[in-house]
Amino acid sequence: MSSADKNFHHPFTPYDIQLQFMQALYSCIEEGKVGIFESPTGNAFSTSNLKLNTQSDESSLRALLNFCYFFKPTVQLGALEFAYKGGPAYKYVPIRTLTEVVLLQGKSLSLICGSLSWLRDHKRAKFLDTIDQSLSDGEPEWILEHSRREKTRSARERRKQLEDRLAKIRAEEERQRKKFMDGDQPHKKRRLNAETARSRKQDDSQFELDDYYSDDDERAAANATSKGDGIFSADTVALLEKLRGGPINANVDAEPDNDEVQIFYCSRTHSQLTQFAHELRRVKLPPSIPPETDDEAGESTADADDSLKETMKHLSLGSRKTLCINPKVRALGNPTAINERCLDLQRPETPAEHKCSFVPNKENEVLVNDFRDHTLAKVRDIEDIGKIGSKVGICPYYATRSIVKYSEIITLPYPLLLQRSAREALDISLKNHVVIIDEAHNLMDAISNIHSVSVSLTQLQLAIYQLTTYAQKYKTRLKGSNRVYITQVLRLVNSISDYMKTVLERKRPAEGVLRPSDIMAGKGVDQINPHKLSRYLHESKLARKVDGYIEHSTESEDTDKNAARTSVPVLFQVQSFLISLMNPSSEGKLFFEIAQNDVHLKYMLLDPTNHFREIVEDAKAVILAGGTMSPMEYYAEHLFPYLSSGRLKTYSYGHVIPPDNLVALPVVKGAFNSEFEFTYSKRNDERMIIDLGRTIAALCRVIPDGVVVFFSSYDYLNQVLAAWRKPLPNLKSSALELIEQSKTVFHESQDKATNTDELLQSYSSTINAGSGGGALLLSVMGGKLSEGINFSDKLGRGVIVVGLPFPNIRSAVWQAKVEHVGQKAYESSHGTGPEGSRSKAKAAEVEFLENSCMRTVNQCIGRAIRHQNDYAAILMMDRRYGTQRIQNKLPNWIRQNLVAGAAEQPVERTIGDVSGFFRRKRALNT
Missing domain, CATH: 1.10.275.40 (Fumarase C; Chain B, domain 1)
Structure with missing residues (x-):
């Protein structure tokens, strides 16, 4: 199956970059590769498709606001454009007077369309192969063709019965929704049939340990093998108990083929998975069973209205804490306490009247089937699944086990995928399936944290x-x-x-x-x-x-x-x-x-290599995707060192913005000729800090609206602020006051009492007020504002990065990390001699530190440009940004927009370049 000129069934008209992304993703999965995909979040698609008349349709307006709450897109209303990022900080302009709403999305739809198009194509090809293999050799062609059509028709009919059943559920849900919207809802809310008996006075014999026979080594070894090895968190230990006499999965009809390939989509948080589920609802794909064909011409005979419509079978998995519907267990709050109480209620010695009544068993198979059908009827997020469990009266945490085999795409958070023990507890096998990990720039840290x-x-x-x-x-x-x-x-x-x-x-x-x-x-x-x-x-x-x-x-x-x-x-x-x-x-x-x-x-x-290796070896294909994955050699060296170059593929895509919407410049010297070198040994030079402030003050006069400045640490940010508040020699003003002549200054704080939402609200309100020159936000690389916050449009016309955030090599943890990398490099350099091995080890340590640093820098830089019409200036203040070695670790879309020779030019020329850039953008927008 070739991806060239393929229809990926994108709900909008994709840009060339999206097409390239989806084609590469399709081919990567088809060839069974491990792919690392870098695609900036701003990769949006054509925006003329969706219109809502907000003047007369209040329900559409409500739907828009709900959509924006989940999607957090950039929204264009008539001639006005702004970004919604959740919370009260980002207010919408009055939209009842506007008639057109345009929504711009990120890369998730490209992942969805590329991978699921491959999956449906694969299932269709496998179905045809299975039909052909079931035919007897030596029969006349017309008999074979007739048998082929009959088998296809029979399969279509079985699939249609399932789709009809799910359609009835959707129709009933819609009827109930309308009834609720009309105010005709029941007066009594259905109460969960929870454990209502009073807590009994238990005798302490229940806490006695069962007899343990440690000499039975064969039995003990077998049990240990069944539970896996490695590091087990408290949550994992609880999850593993499910394997020892856990709830029974109800038998269900129409068992799917166990060999059918599935897609496991993983991201960091349930909120990100919820957003993914909402985007998944927009995609309509052709069925995996081909249409019936005409006897002679081989053309489809199905009428358009009678054609098989196959809905997307999606399942979202979560933890007990997320999905438990037993009020008394949920009230415990702590995940470990919830896990343990859940398992206690299932122990054989627990009296029947005190067991959890929601756990699936042979007596409530009908409820499990009902839960399964309602879950598969639509694309549900994790909250929907919990509500279905409450409504049906069955535990969604355990009942979802029976749905895994029916699902085409399964979404789950990092901990449930990355721990073998958690996968075993969920009855998940990744063998020959496709694994997609989004927001993968934090993958290695996530693996380390889970197993620490x-x-x-x-x-x-x-x-x-x-x-x-x-x-x-x-x-x-x-x-x-x-x-x-x-x-x-x-x-x-x-x-x-x-x-x-x-x-x-x-x-x-x-x-x-x-x-x-x-x-x-x-x-x-x-x-x-x-x-x-x-x-x-x-x-x-x-x-x-x-x-x-x-x-x-x-x-x-x-x-x-x-x-x-x-x-x-x-x-x-x-x-x-x-x-x-x-x-x-x-x-x-x-x-x-x-x-x-x-x-x-x-x-x-x-x-983390070995803990992820078993996933790579089991899966058909593994995809790591992120807006900023550079430098990609970091993953090749420290996550996939065992993969050949033929198995590991990297893909980096540019931005949808035109080249003249971005200017990127390294700034090597300040306005008063101080060389910017913010290394640990030189960054305390107060003369350089003052020069930095005056240079930023000059830039603030030519950059409109919002400017975000990122420092290497909270301590250094505080040190810079203290120096900027001091009066300048021969001047009445301080460096901070010079900046405040153009921008209102806000700064991030490490104090837990500081409300980030309130800080962003003040920053945004100042910019949108339009009464002054805008605002300056001082932040920290790797801090609260360096990930997950989109400084699009006016919120981030300028992004300034001060120094390189190298980790504290004096800390015991980082010393151990660096030594570990060096030791691995030393051991792998056989045949180079002691001196050559030591040299290779030292080079590996430096490379590791630089890559760790630049991953953080690239995340900060990516906060600014968020959609096709956005534009910004990116300034990197440190002489090291002028070196080819560091520039090679920037994302492609930044490298392509670096101003040639900027590292050698005086800062006055740099300020002039920035001023000219915004002057041209103003001229184009007037």
Whole structure:
């Protein structure tokens, strides 16, 4: 199947860049590649298709506002254009007097249309192959053709029955919606049939540990294998329990082909997945079963009205916290507490009247089927699925398991895809399926965070108290292995706690690296078999038993139950940390940090390669997509080092803006000839900081509306502000006052009490008031405003990046990361000799740091240009931006617009270039 000249069924007329993107995506999936796609968010499409008459149609206006809430697009109203980014900060102009609304979208539709067009084509080709393979050889052609038509007609009829059933559900939902809109709704709201019995006084025998036989190595090994290995978070441990006697998936009719390829679409948050679901609703694709054909001509015989319309089968998966509909369980709030209570209610020893009534079982298969059909009837987001579960009276968290095999595209957040244990708990296999990860610029950090775990000295001391209390209570009832292993757990936790106390007492550096042997040096700890202990913690449910007993005791003392359950049960946190100690030392390291008279111990995953490799090896194709993925070699070197160049493909697409809508310039020297070099050793030069302020003041006089300035850290931003407030020599004004002559100045703060929405609202309101020269917003690279905020149009006519945000190489964590990269490079450089290996290791460390830095820079730069008609000036202030090495790490669409020779020209010429750029844009817009 070729992607050339293909109709991707885009709901609008795509630009050439969208077509190139979709063609490359189609080919990448077809060829089974791993593809990295960089496409700026501004890749919009033709805007003349959608019109709403907001003068007379109030429902259309309401629909528009709801659409904008979810999509956060750029919206053009008549001659006025602005960006909506959520919250009260971005007010709409009065739109009742305007007649045309134009909506511009991002790259999501290109991902949807490219991948799903491939999927339907693939399913259609496979269907035809299956039909042909089922025919008998040696029969006359006319018999074969007749048999082929009959098999196709039969398959179409079965599919049509399903589509008709779903259509009836959609019609009924529409009827109920209209009834509700007309005010004719029932007076009584249906109440969930939740657990209503009063909490019983439980005897403490339920918290006894079952007998544990550690000598049965074969059984224990088999159980360990079934649960996978690696680092398990507290949530994952709870999820894994589902594999041991979890709810029964109801049998459903019309079982799909288990070999059918599916698309797994993953993004960081449920809100991003909700936006994706809303865009998915706009796409209409041809059916996967081809139409019936004429006997002789081979042309379709289906009437237009009778043709098979196959809706998109989409499923959104979520966690228990997101999908639980049991009011008493949801009220616990904390994800770990919700997981544990859910599993407790399903335990075999739990009385039937106290089990969760929403869990699927053989008695409520009809409800599961009803839930399945309502979920598949439309493209639903995660909130819709929760509402359907509440309405039907079935647990959506478990009921969605029965829908996975019917779905064409499944959306889920990072944690549910990236952890093998979570995939197993969800009954998900990625074998021969397509995986698409959007907003993938944070993928490596996400993998590391998911597989990292920390614990504090305070938590360890509480765990010791709880374990000791439990052991004393049940000392006469603990038998054999249970007594031995609880003693081992106490020894190990005491050993870690004692070492952390010495760290606190010695007043050692605020952070550092530890070896596992440092914290496991207590009396008798060396006798512990860590792998057997890890297996015991998994299988005995010790943490749950202890936590349950502590909670039971607390309730008996009339303490507030909810207060006890809203925090993460401490033993689960400790258990997760202990299990992390069993990981290969080459993948991660232990760190300590002293803060607020407490010591925090953290296991951090340094190498995400192996944790993502199993996804790559299972999947048919893997797509990483993002607005800014540069520098792409970062992923090739640190996520896919094992892939051949033929398997890994990178694609970088330009912006839809015309070239004259962007000017990008490195600024090497300031207005008073200071060389801008904001390295750690030179950035404190107050003369250079003052010159920076005066240069920005000069730029603010020629850049209209909003200017956003990004600094390397909050500390440095505060230092710059302090210097700018000082009076200048021979002048009455400070550098800050010079800037304020042109722009009202706002600045981001690290203070948690600072409301970012209010800051953005003030910034936006000042610009839109139009009474002055606009506003200047001082922000931080990697801070709250560097991702997810779109400074389009007037909000970001200028973006200034000050320095390069290299990580703090003096920190223990970054030293460990860099050493790990260098060591890998050293080990891979066989045959180059010791000197050559050391040179390669050093080069790899420098490259790693530069790429980490430039990923952050590129995210900041991408905040400005958001759609085809947007325009802005981007200025990069540091002499290093003038070097070819750094410029090569910028996105293509920035590199292509760099002003030639700008690094060598005086700043007056640069200011003149910027002034001329905006003068030309004003002339074109008048």
